[in-house]
Structures are given as structure tokens and as C-alpha cells.
Amino acid sequence: xxxxxxxxxxxxxxxxxxxxxxxxxxxxxxxxxxxxxxxxxxxxxxxxxxxxxxxxxxxxxxxxxxxxxxxxxxxxxxxxxxxxxxxxxxxxxxxxxxxxxxxxxxxxxxxxxxxxxxxxxxxxxxxxxxxxxxxxxxxxxxxxxxxxxxxxxxxxxxxxxxxxxxxxxxxxxxxxxxxxxxxxxxxxxxxxxxxxxxxxxxxxxxxxxxxxxxxxxxxxxxxxxxxxxxxxxxxxxxxxxxxxxxxxxxxxxxxxxxxxxxxxxxxxxxxxxxxxxxxxxxxxxxxxxxxxxxxxxxxxxxxxxxxxxxxxxxxxxxxxxxxxxxxxxxxxxxxxxxxxxxxxxxxxxxxxxxxxxxxxxxxxxxxxxxxxxxxxxxxxxxxxxxxxxxxxxxxxxxxxxxxxxxxxxxxxxxxxxxxxxxxxxxxxxxxxxxxxxxxxxxxxxxxxxxxxxxxxxxxxxxxxxxxxxxxxxxxxxxxxxxxxxxxxxxxxxxxxxxxxxxxxx
Numbered sequence: 442x443x444x445x446x447x448x449x450x451x452x453x454x455x456x457x458x459x460x461x462x463x464x465x466x467x468x469x470x471x472x473x474x475x476x477x478x479x480x481x482x483x484x485x486x487x488x489x490x491x492x493x494x495x496x497x498x499x500x501x502x503x504x505x506x507x508x509x510x511x512x513x514x515x516x517x518x519x520x521x522x523x524x525x526x527x528x529x530x531x532x533x534x535x536x537x538x539x540x541x542x543x544x545x546x547x548x549x550x551x552x553x554x555x556x557x558x559x560x561x562x563x564x565x566x567x568x569x570x571x572x573x574x575x576x577x578x579x580x581x582x583x584x585x586x587x588x589x590x591x592x593x594x595x596x597x598x599x600x601x602x603x604x605x606x607x608x609x610x611x612x613x614x615x616x617x618x619x620x621x622x623x624x625x626x627x628x629x630x631x632x633x634x635x636x637x638x639x640x641x642x643x644x645x646x647x648x649x650x651x652x653x654x655x656x657x658x659x660x661x662x663x664x665x666x667x668x669x670x671x672x673x674x675x676x677x678x679x680x681x682x683x684x685x686x687x688x689x690x691x692x693x694x695x696x697x698x699x700x701x702x703x704x705x706x707x708x709x710x711x712x713x714x715x716x717x718x719x720x721x722x723x724x725x726x727x728x729x730x731x732x733x734x735x736x737x738x739x740x741x742x743x744x745x746x747x748x749x750x751x752x753x754x755x756x757x758x759x760x761x762x763x764x765x766x767x768x769x770x771x772x773x774x775x776x777x778x779x780x781x782x783x784x785x786x787x788x789x790x791x792x793x794x795x796x797x798x799x800x801x802x803x804x805x806x807x808x809x810x811x812x813x814x815x816x817x818x819x820x821x822x823x824x825x826x827x828x829x830x831x832x833x834x835x836x837x838x839x840x841x842x843x844x845x846x847x848x849x850x851x852x853x854x855x856x857x858x859x860x861x862x863x864x865x866x867x868x869x870x871x872x873x874x875x876x877x878x879x880x881x882x883x884x885x886x887x888x889x890x891x892x893x894x895x896x897x898x899x900x901x902x903x904x905x906x907x908x909x910x911x912x913x914x915x916x917x918x919x920x921x922x923x924x925x926x927x928x929x930x931x932x933x934x935x936x937x938x939x940x941x942x943x944x945x946x
Contacts, residue, residue, distance in 0.1 A: 461643045462748055463643045464748070465739075466645070466647040467647075467649075467753075468561060468649045469653065469732060472755070472778060474778065475725070475729055479500070483667070483726060485666045489752065492740060494791050496750070496782055496792070497782045498779075499781075499796070500794065501798065502779070502799070503797070504757070505850065508529075509756075510567040511527050512755040513755050514567060515800060516753075517543045517545070518804070519803070519831055519832050520538075525538050525541075529854075529866065529867065530566070532567065532869070539827075544803070545577040553579075553644060554643070554645070555579045555644070556580055556583070557649070558582070558626050558647065560649035561648075583629045587621060594699075595609070598699075598700075608656075610657075610659060610661035610663070611661060626651075626735075627648075630646065630648045653758070655767075659728050663728075664724075667727050669719055673722075674718060679712075679763070680712075681920070683923075684921060686859045687859070691708060691865065694767055709860035711764055721760065745783070748783075748785065749807070750783040756768050769865040770853055771852070771885075773880075782806075787839070797880065798845060799846075805817040806834045806836060818830070846946055847946055852875055852878065853876045854875050858874065872892055876890075877890065877899075884912065885918060888936065890903060890904055907932070910922065
């Protein structure tokens with residue numbers, strides 16, 4: 442670290458210690474980096490792009506599992522799915538793994554007022570049916586009342602009937618209660634930001650928007666901003682010939698929608714026609730533009746001189762790449778997320794960071810940026826620690842004192858070696874295989890191995906499938922090189938790194 446960097450860090454710490462900035466954490470659901478600030482020419486996202494213009498943009502940020510509850514709990518505890526022992530929606534880590542301190546809980550314990558709006562923790566048993574109360578939040582978490590109609594038959598079909606569709610543009614005032622869940626969440630966030638200055642504590646406000654999660658329900662006017670004539674198909678809409686069966690996700694969640702059922706798509710591989718793929722892509726972009734407008738309304742109420750803002754997603758979403766849709770895999774499309782961090786006094790222009798980073802890194806990063814406590818310790822192997830991290834603070838990367846990680850890790854479970862109706866979201870009791878993936882600067886290597894769900898152990902000697910992609914020549918992950926004889930030494934090296942795990946990176 443240079444002398445000038447050291448002086449800068451000291452100055453920054455003095456500033457943050459003096460006033461402890463507010464924190465606004467915005468999480469979108471199933472959100473891949475389809476944004477103007479990520480050089481996507483089809484995106485219409487002016488408000489997020491404006492935030493990004495004075496922020497750090499991380500171009501290689503990854504979730505730890507491409508499923509809502511495991512990813513969110515991992516982000517909010519800074520522990521990986523294997524430590525939380527959660528790969529589905531049906532357990533609460535405080536009871537099944539350990540009484541771990543969460544990110545908002547740590548801020549609450551250090552004199553912040555914490556508030557949850559919308560979907561932050563995944564609802565249900567994975568957050569104890571309470572959004573982890575009374576631990577994480579200073580007041581009752583806010584959930585939009587209209588979320589009860591999320592999967593209701595409110596989508597208009599061409600014959601005038603109502604359906605439970607995937608693609609669901611609506612007239613807002615004709616919807617139940619005359620509004621939509623994310624509009625309600627935006628209004629609550631605005632109300633909180635306008636009223637908070639009357640308190641004497643800094644705030645930690647977490648706002649979780651449901652879009653662009655399915656169903657793609659949004660005010661129909663947003664389709665006009667994304668005409669089908671402007672929608673481009675992915676170049677790789679076919680299933681890779683060398684993809685192991687175990688790696689395939691049959692996107693059962695969208696098959697269950699009324700409009701997709703009518704297409705009578707064969708299970709498990711499809712395909713979906715190009716016209717239908719375009720319509721799905723159009724609806725995803727429209728959903729993102731819709732939530733971008735809502736984010737813009739929230740950001741208008743923010744004091745940027747005194748507030749750290751983080752915007753990210755819980756995981757990505759495939760839009761026809763490899764012939765797949767939705768999440769439920771270890772592919773780049775499912776695991777890579779946008780990550781934008783605005784820090785007052787640290788940046789007044791866009792700074793692009795192409796280091797490999799993970800969502801488990803956010804907890805220690807925010808501790809370092811706010812200086813609310815000493816740096817988080819690394820979680821010790823075999824010890825149950827209340828407060829620790831299985832990530833790394835991004836502050837050294839942000840100020841140029843460190844290059845970042847040499848690899849990041851994701852994983853996904855399967856109930857068997859071949860696609861089935863529960864391949865995408867197996868319950869713990871049905872998990873027989875775990876797909877572990879390591880992403881380096883050059884390669885992604887994935888191994889699908891035997892997993893014992895009764896004691897959470899892995900048998901690396903029983904392999905059901907391997908994947909290896911060279912991102913220098915194949916960034917779309919189309920060509921599986923795992924069985925190429927000339928690549929065997931590379932594969933062995935990546936396998937050693939994968940088995941050694943994140944502690945040795």
C-alpha cells in the first residue's frame with residue numbers, strides 16, 4: 442500500500458467515524474446486469490445509471506447460490522450455504538446452523554435504526570416467519586399488502602379471461618387494491634426517508650423490490666419502451682451438446698404459468714420458439730425499467746452527502762441462454778449479479794472494478810465503510826462464532842490497495858443425475874448431488890458430486906458430471922472442455938482449488 446493510499450484511508454476513516462453515514466441497501470429479485478451502466482444497449486435504466494455515474498461498479502460480482510432464500514441468507518449473514526446448511530426454503534439458520542449475527546442486526550447493535558421494506562429476507566420459515574425479528578430490525582418490517590395477489594389470476598388474456606401468466610402487463614388501477622407490491626414498497630421507503638431525520642440515529646434501510654422476479658407483472662406502458670423490434674435473441678439458445686444432464690435446470694417455475702402451459706413445451710429440454718423467447722426477454726426488460734423508475738423515486742429522498750447506497754440482486758436469471766430460463770444453475774447467467782456501491786467522500790465519478798467479488802463480501806465491506814465496529818474476523822473452521830465473515834471487505838479493492846480475489850465460489854443442489862420435476866428446487870431431504878463451481882479470472886470449473894443431506898458431507902470421489910469453460914475464448918459458457926485430454930492438467934488444478942475452497946483463495 443502506497444504512502445498516499447495510507448493517508449487517504451486515514452482521512453476516510455476520520456470522516457466516517459465523525460458522523461457514521463446512513464446506509465441504503467437496495468436488493469432486486471432475480472436481477473441480472475441488464476443495465477445501461479453495464480453497457481447493455483437494450484436497457485432503459487436512467488435512474489440506476491445516474492447512481493452508477495458516481496459509484497463503484499463491480500462487473501464480476503457473484504451470488505453464492507442461484508436461489509432466493511439461500512442467497513439472501515448468505516448475503517445477510519456473510520456465510521456460505523454450506524455453513525448455513527440451507528439450500529432450499531425450509532429451515533431457519535438460528536435453529537439449524539447457529540445463532541449467527543446478521544448484517545442489519547450488527548448495525549442495530551451499533552446504534553443504527555434498522556428497517557426492512559419489501560423482500561429482504563425470504564419470507565417463510567427461512568427467516569422464522571418474521572424477517573428475523575426481533576434480532577435484525579428496529580421496527581416491524583414492511584410488506585406490501587398486495588403481495589398476496591402475486592400469483593393470482595389477474596393477467597388479461599387475448600380472449601378477455603384472466604390467467605396466472607408469466608408475462609403480465611397490467612393497468613395498475615384495475616389491479617386488486619389499485620396498486621402493485623413494488624409501488625407500495627417504494628412509497629414506504631419514501632415515507633421512511635422523509636420522516637427519519639426526526640430521530641437521532643443514523644439509519645440502515647433495506648429496500649427489497651420483487652421485480653424482475655416472475656410473474657413479469659408491471660404497468661403495461663413499460664412495454665412501449667421495449668418494442669419487440671428492438672429485442673435481440675441470445676446467440677446461444679441451444680442446449681450445449683456436452684452439458685452433463687445433471688447440470689440442466691428444466692425451468693419448472695415458468696412451465697407452471699398458464700401462458701407457457703398453452704405452448705405445450707416438451708419436458709425437460711423444450712425448446713421455446715424464438716418469438717416466445719423474445720416476448721419473455723421483452724417482459725424482463727420492461728420489469729427492470731419499471732423498478733428503475735421506482736428506485737429513482739426513492740433516490741430522490743436520499744442525502745447523498747451522508748448516505749452509502751448499495752444496489753444489487755440476489756442472483757441472476759437466464760433468458761434463453763443455453764436453451765434455459767430462470768435461475769437454478771451454476772452458469773454465469775444465473776450467478777452473476779450487478780453490484781453498485783456509492784460512498785460519499787470516496788467517489789464522485791464512476792469507478793469500474795473488474796475484480797472477482799461475492800455477495801458474502803458486503804457485510805465486512807459495510808462494516809469497514811461505516812467504521813461502526815472493528816473489522817470482522819474470518820469465521821474459524823469448526824467454531825460457531827456469532828459475528829464473523831466468510832467473505833472479504835471490498836474497501837481495499839475500492840481504494841486500489843488490493844487486486845481482489847483469485848476465485849469465487851457458487852453451488853447448486855440436485856435430487857438426481859437427470860432432470861426431473863423437482864430438479865430446480867429440491868428439498869433438503871431429496872438432495873443427493875451438489876454442484877460446486879469455482880470461477881477464476883479465466884475459467885469456470887464445476888463438479889457435480891455425491892452429497893449426503895443427512896450429515897452435510899460431500900464425496901468428491903463420486904462424480905456425476907464436470908463442466909469447464911474458458912472465458913477468454915468462450916465467455917458465454919457454450920463449450921464444455923472438461924473431457925478434453927489437452928486440458929487435463931488445467932482441470933486437475935481447478936479441481937484442487939475447488940476442493941480446497943474459499944478459505945485458501
